[in-house]
Amino acid sequence: MSGKCLVVYYSKTGNTKTVAEAIAKRMGGDLCEVSERGVAQSGFDPSSYGLVVVGTPVNGFSTSIPIQGYLKENSTKLPNLAFFATYGLYTAGTFGGMSKLAGKKPLATVAIKGTDAKQGKIDERVDAFVASLKK
Numbered sequence: 001m002s003g004k005c006l007v008v009y010y011s012k013t014g015n016t017k018t019v020a021e022a023i024a025k026r027m028g029g030d031l032c033e034v035s036e037r038g039v040a041q042s043g044f045d046p047s048s049y050g051l052v053v054v055g056t057p058v059n060g061f062s063t064s065i066p067i068q069g070y071l072k073e074n075s076t077k078l079p080n081l082a083f084f085a086t087y088g089l090y091t092a093g094t095f096g097g098m099s100k101l102a103g104k105k106p107l108a109t110v111a112i113k114g115t116d117a118k119q120g121k122i123d124e125r126v127d128a129f130v131a132s133l134k135k
């Protein structure tokens with residue numbers, strides 16, 4: 001994978017943020033938070049990265065509204081993509097919905113239970129996800 005990595009995420013209660021930080025650290029990438037209103041932190045142009053990793057909590061069996069907005073707004077600017085989600089019960093159509101909005105399939109996805117993120121039990125899955133992206 002050539003080029004730098006950008007990790008874009010929305011997190012209401014911190015679980016997705018925990019995973020986003022771990023991925024960005026391992027990828028040596030930048031972190032960009034999307035606000036409740038769907039506004040991305042300024043200064044991060046996705047088209048200037050080789051890989052954008054997008055993370056969302058599962059809300060209503062789907063992608064959170066802020067990340068729906070981000071993907072719609074940036075669909076023409078997104079390079080290679082990967083997705084992650086934190087969830088309570090199951091991810092349902094979350095990743096499929098994200099692909100549709102981005103107009104592109106992800107290179108890899110990972111889903112992590114919110115309770116595991118809260119307890120810091122994420123290393124194995126984050127390592128495997130990052131390893132697959134570094135190939």
Ligand SMILES: Cc1cc2nc3c(=O)[nH]c(=O)nc-3n(C[C@H](O)[C@H](O)[C@H](O)COP(=O)(O)O)c2cc1C
Pocket residue numbers: 010011012013014015016017056057058059060061062086087088089090091113114115
């Ligand atoms: C409004 C709301 C809706 C949710 N809907 C779902 C859902 O449909 N399916 C699911 O598995 N978890 C659902 N959850 C649980 C969250 O996805 C889970 O707690 C997640 O880790 C929260 O991430 P965050 O701390 O980054 O906000 C919901 C949580 C909230 C607050």
